[in-house]
Amino acid sequence: MASVRSRVIWLYKNLHYLGKEYPKGQEYFHDRLKAAFLKNKDVKDPEQIEMLLARGEYVMKELEALYKLRKYRAMKQRYYADA
Amino acid sequence: MGVLGPKMAFRVLVGCKRVIDYAVKVRVKPDKTGVVTDGVKHSLNPFDEIAIEEAVRLKEKKIATEIVAVSCGPPKCQEVLRTALAMGADRGIHIEVPDEEYASLQPIHVSKILAKLAAQEEASMIIVGKQAIDDDCNQTAQMTAAFLDWPQATFASKIEKTNGDLLVTREVDGGLETIKVKLPAVLSTDLRLNEPRYATLPNIMKAKKKKIDKKKPADLGVDITQHVEVLKVEEPPVRQAGVIIENAEQLVSKLREAGHIQ
Numbered sequence: 001m002a003s004v005r006s007r008v009i010w011l012y013k014n015l016h017y018l019g020k021e022y023p024k025g026q027e028y029f030h031d032r033l034k035a036a037f038l039k040n041k042d043v044k045d046p047e048q049i050e051m052l053l054a055r056g057e058y059v060m061k062e063l064e065a066l067y068k069l070r071k072y073r074a075m076k077q078r079y080y081a082d083a
Numbered sequence: 084m085g086v087l088g089p090k091m092a093f094r095v096l097v098g099c100k101r102v103i104d105y106a107v108k109v110r111v112k113p114d115k116t117g118v119v120t121d122g123v124k125h126s127l128n129p130f131d132e133i134a135i136e137e138a139v140r141l142k143e144k145k146i147a148t149e150i151v152a153v154s155c156g157p158p159k160c161q162e163v164l165r166t167a168l169a170m171g172a173d174r175g176i177h178i179e180v181p182d183e184e185y186a187s188l189q190p191i192h193v194s195k196i197l198a199k200l201a202a203q204e205e206a207s208m209i210i211v212g213k214q215a216i217d218d219d220c221n222q223t224a225q226m227t228a229a230f231l232d233w234p235q236a237t238f239a240s241k242i243e244k245t246n247g248d249l250l251v252t253r254e255v256d257g258g259l260e261t262i263k264v265k266l267p268a269v270l271s272t273d274l275r276l277n278e279p280r281y282a283t284l285p286n287i288m289k290a291k292k293k294k295i296d297k298k299k300p301a302d303l304g305v306d307i308t309q310h311v312e313v314l315k316v317e318e319p320p321v322r323q324a325g326v327i328i329e330n331a332e333q334l335v336s337k338l339r340e341a342g343h344i345q
Contacts, residue, residue, distance in 0.1 A: 017284040023106075064281040074105050075129055075274050078216075 004049055011056040012037055018063045023070065095138040095147045096201055097172065098193070098211035098223060099154045100128040101163040105216055115315040117186065118217075127163040129279075130212025132170070133272040136279040137242060138210055139171035146244050149173050151204060155193050157182050161295060168290035169282035175295035176200060180307065187309035192300070194226035199303040201231060206267065208249075213238055213271040224271035234264040237271040 002010070012033070019029035040052055103109055104124040111118055127135075141147035152167035154160040155178040164175035178196055180188055201209055214221035228235035236242075240259065241252035253260045254273045282290075300307045328334045338344045 014284050017287075021106075064283075068278060068281065071105060071129055072274070072278070075216075079274065 004046070004053075007053060008037075008049075011053060011060075014060055015056065015063075018060060018067075021067055022063075092149060092205070093141075093147045093207045094149045094151060094204055095141060096197065096204060096206040096209045097131070097134050097138050097150060097152050097167065098197060098209070099131045099135065099152050099160075099163050099167045100212070100215045100217075101125050101154060101156055101160045102128045102215050102217040105129055111316050111318050115317060117313065117316050125159065125162070127166045128212050128215045128217075130214060130216070130272055130274070131163075132166075132212075132279040133274065133276050134210040134212050134270075135167045135170045135172060136277045137239075137270075137272060139280075140277065141208075141242075141244075142171065144244075147208070151176060151200075151206070153178065153197065153200060155188065155196055155300075156180050156185050164295055165287060165290050166282045168293045168295075169286040170280055172293075174293055177295050177297050178303075179297055179299050184307060187311070187313075188307060189311055190220045190222035191226055191310065192305065192307045193223050194230055195305045196300060196303055197223070197227045198230035199305060201227075201267070203303070208267060209233075209269045211269075211271050213273055221271075224269050228269035231267075231269065233267050233269050235269045235271075236262060236264045238273040239270050240273045240275045242270065242276070 015033050016030065019033055020026045022029035043049055043052065102125060103118070103120065104126040107124055109118050135150070135152065138147060138150045142150055150172040152164050152172040152175045154164050154167075154175070157180065158177075161175070161177055164172075164177060168175055197209060197211075200206070209224075209227055211224050211227070213224065224235060224237050227233075236249065236251035236253060238254045239251045240254045243250040245263075247266065249264050249266060249268060249270075251262055251264060251270065253262060254275065326337070328337060335344070
């Protein structure tokens with residue numbers, strides 16, 4: 001398994017990528033993303049790091065779901081009269 | 084593997100158009116010749132995303148053996164091919180059309196290109212989005228089927244494979260229609276066919292290793308001479324502001340003023 005450090009970096013990169021599509025703008029998302037990671041930079045407890053990683057991955061899933069739904073709704077509204 | 088047998092290739096060709104992103108507010112150029120595209124976010128046409136997703140699901144069900152994503156246009160079209168490859172397409176074909184010529188590229192040209200490629204690649208199926216969200220033409224699937232003399236199943240909301248045939252549920256006015264088509268066939272996707280997966284960053288990175296072939300329309304013997312001239316492009320009329328009316332008398336007088344009642 002990859003080191004914890006590289007997993008955290010992986011998570012950050014993925015969230016950063018997802019943030020590019022954020023409805024409120026990428027700056028909004030990226031500022032908060034950085035703040036959230038910096039807030040936990042001194043966390044040393046492995047168990048807590050795991051918990052934070054899991055939370056980050058959960059946020060990724062939520063964002064993907066949000067984007068999918070947002071696009072689907074926009075399409076439905078534009079192209080289907082019964083929307 | 085169905086009746087095609089275990090060794091038969093089942094290649095799916097998927098059309099991928101690069102369009103202005105659905106979330107962007109589209110602006111008309113001041114000279115009314117078109118819309119502003121410079122510096123505007125573009126992405127894969129949402130209906131084509133559904134087409135890619137369906138092809139990927141056919142591959143996951145071991146029906147399809149290879150998915151080829153095709154995009155016609157300027158070099159930036161490779162971005163949408165990357166998205167398609169990240170979603171699960173195996174390789175891409177980029178039909179290079181320079182910006183000047185791309186402005187007048189119509190579904191008829193794309194259909195001819197897809198038809199030629201289908202023959203060259205020995206495709207068993209072509210899937211495209213029912214329409215693109217920029218020009219809303221809704222013509223490519225139909226014309227491609229005509230050029231190939233293949234059956235077509237448009238506006239698909241469900242696709243099932245039975246012995247050698249496809250059972251396709253189509254969204255038609257006021258309901259659903261189920262048809263059986265023989266393969267090879269041309270399909271176009273409706274919104275409710277599936278929920279496309281998200282092209283994640285790791286998959287985008289992996290997709291960079293997949294191959295994208297470059298071809299020109301002339302290589303396929305397709306002439307892309309302009310057939311249609313765009314006279315002007317205009318914004319839809321702006322909605323007039325409403326007024327709040329206090330009571331019924333005012334309503335009647337307003338309606339009379341506007342000439343809606345005598």
